[in-house]
Amino acid sequence: MGVAKYTKDNKDAITDVELHSGIKVKPVYGPDDLAAVGFDYQQDLGDPGQYPFTRALHPLGYRSRAWTTRQYSGFGTPAETNERFKLLIGHGQNGLNVAFDLPTQMGYDSDDPMAEGEIGRVGMSVDTLVDFQTAFKGLDLTRIGSGLTINAVACIMLAMYEALARSQGVDTAKISATPQNDILKEIIGRGAWIFPVRAGVDLTCDVIEYATAQGKLPRCNPVSICGYHIRESGATPAQEIAFAFGIAFAYVDNVVARGYEPTQVAERFSFNLNIFGNLWEQVAKFRAARKLWAKLLKERYGIQDKKALYLRGLFGGGGYGLTKAQPLNNIVRGAYYGLAAALGGAQTTALCSYDEAFTIPTPTSALLSLRTLEILMDEIGLRDTVDPLAGSYFIETLTRQMEDKVLEEMEQVDRWGGMVAAVESGQVQRLVSRQAYEWERDLAEGRRIKVGVNKYVEEDEEPEVELHEYSLASAEAQIKSLKEVKRTRNQKDVSAGLKALEKALKAGRNVMPALVQCCSAFATVGEMAGIMRQELGELKEPSIF
Amino acid sequence: MASANQRTVRILVAKPGLDGHDRGAKVIAHALRDAGFEVIYSGLHQTVDQIIATAVQEAVDVVGLSIMSGAHLPISQKLMKGLKDKGLNDVAVVVGGVIPHRDIPALKELGIDGVFPGGSALDSIVAGVRRAAEEKRVEA
Numbered sequence: 001m002g003v004a005k006y007t008k009d010n011k012d013a014i015t016d017v018e019l020h021s022g023i024k025v026k027p028v029y030g031p032d033d034l035a036a037v038g039f040d041y042q043q044d045l046g047d048p049g050q051y052p053f054t055r056a057l058h059p060l061g062y063r064s065r066a067w068t069t070r071q072y073s074g075f076g077t078p079a080e081t082n083e084r085f086k087l088l089i090g091h092g093q094n095g096l097n098v099a100f101d102l103p104t105q106m107g108y109d110s111d112d113p114m115a116e117g118e119i120g121r122v123g124m125s126v127d128t129l130v131d132f133q134t135a136f137k138g139l140d141l142t143r144i145g146s147g148l149t150i151n152a153v154a155c156i157m158l159a160m161y162e163a164l165a166r167s168q169g170v171d172t173a174k175i176s177a178t179p180q181n182d183i184l185k186e187i188i189g190r191g192a193w194i195f196p197v198r199a200g201v202d203l204t205c206d207v208i209e210y211a212t213a214q215g216k217l218p219r220c221n222p223v224s225i226c227g228y229h230i231r232e233s234g235a236t237p238a239q240e241i242a243f244a245f246g247i248a249f250a251y252v253d254n255v256v257a258r259g260y261e262p263t264q265v266a267e268r269f270s271f272n273l274n275i276f277g278n279l280w281e282q283v284a285k286f287r288a289a290r291k292l293w294a295k296l297l298k299e300r301y302g303i304q305d306k307k308a309l310y311l312r313g314l315f316g317g318g319g320y321g322l323t324k325a326q327p328l329n330n331i332v333r334g335a336y337y338g339l340a341a342a343l344g345g346a347q348t349t350a351l352c353s354y355d356e357a358f359t360i361p362t363p364t365s366a367l368l369s370l371r372t373l374e375i376l377m378d379e380i381g382l383r384d385t386v387d388p389l390a391g392s393y394f395i396e397t398l399t400r401q402m403e404d405k406v407l408e409e410m411e412q413v414d415r416w417g418g419m420v421a422a423v424e425s426g427q428v429q430r431l432v433s434r435q436a437y438e439w440e441r442d443l444a445e446g447r448r449i450k451v452g453v454n455k456y457v458e459e460d461e462e463p464e465v466e467l468h469e470y471s472l473a474s475a476e477a478q479i480k481s482l483k484e485v486k487r488t489r490n491q492k493d494v495s496a497g498l499k500a501l502e503k504a505l506k507a508g509r510n511v512m513p514a515l516v517q518c519c520s521a522f523a524t525v526g527e528m529a530g531i532m533r534q535e536l537g538e539l540k541e542p543s544i545f
Numbered sequence: 546m547a548s549a550n551q552r553t554v555r556i557l558v559a560k561p562g563l564d565g566h567d568r569g570a571k572v573i574a575h576a577l578r579d580a581g582f583e584v585i586y587s588g589l590h591q592t593v594d595q596i597i598a599t600a601v602q603e604a605v606d607v608v609g610l611s612i613m614s615g616a617h618l619p620i621s622q623k624l625m626k627g628l629k630d631k632g633l634n635d636v637a638v639v640v641g642g643v644i645p646h647r648d649i650p651a652l653k654e655l656g657i658d659g660v661f662p663g664g665s666a667l668d669s670i671v672a673g674v675r676r677a678a679e680e681k682r683v684e685a
Contacts, residue, residue, distance in 0.1 A: 102563035102614060106590070114592075117616040118563055191565010191589050233568050324664035357663060358643060359615060436568050437575035444667045453664070470615055541588040 003278035005447055019281045021238035023401045029393035037400040044291070044400065048386040051298075054291040054399065056345045057310045061386030066377045067341075068348040070095040070147055070314060071366055076120040076474040077481075078135035085139065087363060093370055097147040097314075097350055098135075099123030099360070100157070105192040107153045107529025110478045119475035122360055123149070126157070127482040128489075128522045132164045141165050145176040147224065147314070152194040154181035155207050156528050159515035162217065166520060178221040178270060181207050184247045187423050187539070188432065189229035194529065197424045199536040203511065205254040210512035212268045213260040221270040221312070223251060231274040232320045233429075234436030237285045238402060242409030243428065244271060245296065246419035252301065262301035263308045271313035275337040275344075276321025280398055283389060286315060286344025288402040315346035322357045326452035330354035335372050342382045343389055349373055426542030485522055493521035498531055505535040554678045556607040559587040559596045561620045569642060569663070570611035573670060577609075580671045593623045600628075600636060606678045612642040613663075618651060625656050637681035639674055641665065 004025070007016035017025040026033070046052060049059030058064055071093060073084050085096055100123040103115035109127050110119045119125050124135060136146075141164070148157045158179045165175045183200035187193045193200060204223060211222040227235075227244035235243060248269055255265040273289065275282055293311035297303040318337035322330040334351045341349045351369040353361035361369070376382055389395045416422035423429070442448040449455045497518035504514045511532075518528050558574045560567055567589060578584045585603050587596060600608050608628075612620060617640055628636055639659035640652055649660045658677035661670045 106563045108563075114563065117619045118614060121615055122564075186565075189568075191560075191567055192563070193565070193589075324662070358645065433568070433571040434575070437572045440572050440576070440667055 003276075003281070003448070005442070006449075019237075019278055021236045021281060021285075021402065021405050023281070023398065023405060025280075025394075025398075029397055031393065033393055033397045037397055039396055039400065044396070045390060051306065051309065052291040052294045053310065054287045055387035055390055057290070057312070057347065059386075061345065062342075062377065062383040063386065066383060067346050067373070068095045068145070069093050069370055069373050070097040070145075070316075070348055070350045071370055072097045072099050072147075072149065072317075072350055072352075073361075073366060075099065075101075075123060075360055076125070076471055077478050078124055078126070078131040080120075080474060081124040081135045082137055084363065084366075085135070088366065088370065089139070089144070091367060091370060092374060095145040095147065095348065096139075098149060100148075100150050101125045102192065104525055105150050105152065107156075107194055107525055107533070109524045109526030110475070110482050112526055119478050121470050125475075125478045126160070127478070127524045127526070128485045129160060129163050129167065129519050130481065130485050130522065132160050133167065136164060141168065141170050142174040145178065148177055148179040150192075151180050151183050151186040151190070151204075152192055152200065153525065153529050153532075154179040154183075155203050155511055156515055156519070156525055158207055158211065158217070158220065158222075159512055160519045162516050163519035166516075172216070173218055175217065176219040176221075177217070178224050179207060180226065180272070181223045182226050182247065182272075184250065184419055184423050185226040185229050185244070188243070188428055189233035190226075193539050194533065195536045196539045197420060200539070201250065201254060201420055203532075203536075205251055205258075206510045206512055208251060208265060209255050209258060209260070210510055213255055213258075213264045216512070221268045224270045224272045224314070225251075226272040228272045228274045228317055230428075230432060234432035234434070234439060236409075236435070237274075237277060237281055238405035239409050239432070240274060241285060241289045241292070241402075241406045242413060243419065244273070245293065245406070246410060246413035246422075249300070250419045256301075262297070263303050263305050266297060266301065266303060267305065267308035269312070271311060272317075273313060273315045274317055274320070275315055275341045275346075276318040276333070277340075279336065279340050279343075280395065281402070282340040283343045284395060284398040284402040286341075286346070287387075287395075287399045288406060290345070291399075292403055292406055312347055314348040314350060315341040315344055316348070316350035317352050319352045319356060322352055322354065323450060323453050324357040326458065327354050327357060329452055330357065331368065331372070334369060335376070338373050338376045339382075342376055345387060424542070429542070482524065486524070489522040494518070494523045494527070497521045497523050498527060501528060501531050502535065505532065553581065553583050554607060554675065555583040555585070555603065555605040556609055556674065556678075557585045557587060557596070557600050557603060557605045558609045558611065559591055559599070560589050560611050561591050561593055561596055561624070562612065562614060562616055563590060564612065564614040564616075565589050566613045567611070569613070572667075573609065573611065573641065576667045576671055577674065580675075582671075582674070593620060593627055596624065597627045597631060597633075600633065601631065605636065606681070607637045607639060607674060609674065610638070610640045610642075612640060612644070615643065617642065617644050618648060618655075621652055621655050621657055635681055635684075637674075637677040639677050641670065 005018045045054045048056035104126045108114045208222040211217040211220045227240035231240040290311045294309040353365035500514040637658045641661035644662040659673045
């Protein structure tokens with residue numbers, strides 16, 4: 001019962017339930033509850049595929065198309081990653097979700113002293129275009145959609161993807177990539193940031209401007225706004241949505257200020273939202289989020305185009321819900337989290353694997369996660385009918401309450417002066433880290449229950465899980481390959497590209513064309529990020545606790 | 546809170562390396578502060594040299610490393626050598642994060658005074674850090 005606070009009487013009967021977002025749950029719901037929140041079918045739900053899309057983006061939901069599964073993967077050298085990609089695709093996965101190692105995410109080459117011990121450890125190592133050519137070898141870029149889980153240097157990685165397509169002679173209008181590219185959440189929650197807040201936001205928005213507003217990469221989703229990591233850092237589900245929307249508006253405003261129409265900017269935004277926690281609260285959260293996003297885009301920016309109002313996204317992961325204690329329990333948790341995603345109408349999904357509390361997943365555990373999602377879609381009836389919980393007295397009341405709660409949290413963002421200011425001052429970081437601590441105290445003191453952690457605890461020795469090992473040989477191979485590229489590339493082209501990048505940064509122009517030029521010339525990630533560090537400086541973390 | 550006969554322990558909670566997952570580090574920082582420690586938080590992306598410099602500057606009794614990336618062995622080794630080179634033999638060092646139990650003996654071998662793998666209870670971490678600081682003080 002870990003995902004809400006429960007009060008019990010002396011006979012162990014529950015007297016009070018409070019969800020993480022602060023909403024109280026009643027023992028019984030009926031028509032009066034819907035009347036009390038003024039529930040109206042057309043206004044609150046509409047049919048699936050109709051504004052405000054509470055029920056689903058498409059009229060037939062999973063009947064017309066099951067969700068896209070996109071397990072997060074990548075490790076070691078690009079060649080090893082290529083094998084893992086092929087394994088997942090061979091087993092029915094239809095999108096990629098590329099993990100990069102920390103040096104790549106932080107803009108350091110494999111031969112940089114800062115990269116020592118980290119090459120290929122938590123994702124694939126990328127130094128130059130050669131690495132992308134290897135990692136995506138044998139995959140059809142016009143058929144596969146690739147999530148690129150990288151933020152501070154997302155601009156470099158999307159440019160690299162475009163350069164890859166160009167090097168293969170593939171039409172860049174046909175490639176589909178989703179760089180995560182959400183620097184504000186990265187500073188709040190995941191920590192792979194480099195540049196000062198406003199410079200980082202400008203780079204994120206360069207990608208949005210280039211891919212969507214200018215239409216250079218029309219099938220790419222230029223940003224995946226991650227309430228996910230904010231939630232992992234301690235936010236409530238309502239804050240997860242409110243802060244994600246606050247971030248989205250900051251990006252829309254930045255690009256609109258460059259002279260584009262809001263529709264051109266926002267139409268391909270996507271979201272990455274979390275799925276652990278109270279089942280009902282998650283389902284209500286997803287339904288409320290879909291509705292609010294459409295409503296707010298319409299009200300705030302006057303966007304009319306139906307497809308531009310869609311809250312697209314990946315609802316998945318659930319990392320924080322997993323425990324190190326009794327790790328096999330995480331397999332079961334994953335299935336329920338997947339169920340929450342499906343009942344919430346996830347378009348795309350992925351599951352953390354049961355061993356991720358220890359390390360990155362093994363092939364077996366990654367495949368098990370994929371199978372869990374496939375069982376949900378193919379075996380238990382989740383494709384039968386759209387939005388099956390619609391009309392439930394409880395779910396509809398809760399969806400309305402979540403909507404109000406999200407709006408209330410958004411007022412907090414306004415009081416901070418918007419998300420850019422809130423991140424710059426560290427206020428949002430302070431809030432979520434304090435809540436994370438309160439959550440842990442609740443667990444320690446038994447106010448929240450987690451099976452295996454503070455209830456049904458076993459004196460467990462370290463469980464036997466097969467762990468993914470760090471490979472020194474892979475790291476050495478990567479450095480060797482980088483040296484070879486540096487030796488054989490045309491140095492003049494590299495210099496010209498880097499010069500163009502420096503000029504664009506100095507002039508405050510969009511960096512994307514120069515980055516594509518750099519990548520095509522086999523400039524390294526570290527060389528490009530180095531120029532960016534030199535011109536933009538680095539973030540000084542606000543004192544946050 | 547610290548009882549009257551306990552000197553306030555100063556701890557540097559540090560995030561070495563490139564990993565940015567700092568929820569755990571911040572939770573521990575809060576818990577230690579609540580328990581009466583003076584806590585200095587390093588912020589992210591610190592090199593071992595930066596951590597040592599801060600430890601010297603802040604005259605801490607304990608350095609607590611939070612490591613989630615799997616690089617705990619090389620980082621700890623580097624830190625212990627750096628502390629020794631600087632003659633900081635009276636500083637206790639504890640490590641927490643994603644740490645397989647099988648690596649604990651190797652960490653202890655390096656001179657780490659306390660290891661708290663993910664999932665350790667808050668109270669046991671606070672008590673363990675206090676114990677590590679006291680034992681170091683007695684030794685020194």
